[in-house]
Amino acid sequence: MRYGERTAVDGLSFEVESHTITAVLGPNGAGKTTTLETCEGYRRAQAGTVRVLGLDPVRQRHELIPRIGVMLQSGGGWSGARADEMLRHFAKLHANPLPTDLLMERLALHECGRTPYRRLSGGQQQRLGLALALVGRPELVFVDEPTAGLDPQIRRGVWELLEELRADGVTVVLTTHYLEEAERLADKVHILDQGRLVASGSPLELTRGGTVATIRLVVTQPFPEGAPQALARALGDSTELTVLDALSLQVSGPADGTTLATVAAWCADHDVLPESLSLGQRNLEDVFLELTGREDFA
Numbered sequence: 009m010r011y012g013e014r015t016a017v018d019g020l021s022f023e024v025e026s027h028t029i030t031a032v033l034g035p036n037g038a039g040k041t042t043t044l045e046t047c048e049g050y051r052r053a054q055a056g057t058v059r060v061l062g063l064d065p066v067r068q069r070h071e072l073i074p075r076i077g078v079m080l081q082s083g084g085g086w087s088g089a090r091a092d093e094m095l096r097h098f099a100k101l102h103a104n105p106l107p108t109d110l111l112m113e114r115l116a117l118h119e120c121g122r123t124p125y126r127r128l129s130g131g132q133q134q135r136l137g138l139a140l141a142l143v144g145r146p147e148l149v150f151v152d153e154p155t156a157g158l159d160p161q162i163r164r165g166v167w168e169l170l171e172e173l174r175a176d177g178v179t180v181v182l183t184t185h186y187l188e189e190a191e192r193l194a195d196k197v198h199i200l201d202q203g204r205l206v207a208s209g210s211p212l213e214l215t216r217g218g219t220v221a222t223i224r225l226v227v228t229q230p231f232p233e234g235a236p237q238a239l240a241r242a243l244g245d246s247t248e249l250t251v252l253d254a255l256s257l258q259v260s261g262p263a264d265g266t267t268l269a270t271v272a273a274w275c276a277d278h279d280v281l282p283e284s285l286s287l288g289q290r291n292l293e294d295v296f297l298e299l300t301g302r303e304d305f306a
């Protein structure tokens with residue numbers, strides 16, 4: 009997919025299994041929305057082949073539309089229409105819609121049902137967008153950043169809803185910048201960078217593979233001046249040191265004895281008394297940053 013001279017999606021190839029949740033991840037501008045919009049039939053792929061439920065999303069759009077749900081990244085509402093009106097209207101466009109009251113309740117929208125779209129908060133617009141995508145009982149739902157800007161409690165409610173949909177046999181394709189969301193929900197993750205696929209696998213497959221681990225050190229007294237910098241020099245370029253606060257730091261790098269020995273020797277040299285030293289496996293965020301570069305992550 010190109011926009012003028014800019015290539016937004018380049019040779020990307022992946023399949024989504026039915027009844028699973030797939031997360032498409034990537035830094036800003038990686039091509040996630042373009043990919044989803046191409047699958048949804050909003051954009052025509054300039055090269056390659058796209059099939060969704062076996063259908064061409066542009067040429068067979070009329071057959072595909074009743075079978076999929078789409079939640080756009082933002083917008084899509086009529087500014088003067090009330091939330092409950094919009095949902096009821098969308099429900100009437102479908103043969104066998106979900107009960108709208110139930111959806112309003114599940115997405116904590118019942119309190120703002122009579123509020124016009126333009127007066128809904130960002131989080132309420134977000135949840136209404138999800139309700140509109142789900143009301144037609146889609147077989148496959150595309151959700152672009154479903155929990156962006158939602159508070160933690162409501163985010164968990166949305167996670168539970170997406171898990172229930174999967175249990176009911178719905179296929180979910182989502183994009184997110186919350187890596188713990190992908191780690192918790194997704195059966196399969198595809199990581200894009202600059203329009204290309206850089207990794208695919210289950211969260212477990214992606215986090216298990218590498219040799220990178222994280223050492224967290226908590227100390228009893230604030231670090232002596234210059235001590236963290238001295239540790240960073242001693243560890244060298246293959247590790248990354250982050251000072252978390254006055255009493256704790258984190259080292260990401262090769263999970264080997266040399267790294268641990270360097271940290272221990274540094275403690276002895278600088279009279280640093282550890283309160284705890286823990287070694288953890290990397291999580292999806294570590295993998296994502298390794299693959300796409302820390303400075304790009306937003």
Ligand SMILES: Nc1ncnc2c1ncn2[C@@H]1O[C@H](COP(=O)(O)OP(=O)(O)OP(=O)(O)O)[C@@H](O)[C@H]1O
Nearest residue numbers: 011014015016034035036037038039040041042043
């Ligand atoms: N309508 C457009 N016209 C021109 N360029 C566009 C258009 N839409 C997207 N792009 C460009 O294509 C690239 C991919 O954008 P896309 O929105 O697909 O990325 P994304 O991964 O969804 O980003 P984000 O995480 O910020 O939502 C970016 O460089 C973007 O600037």
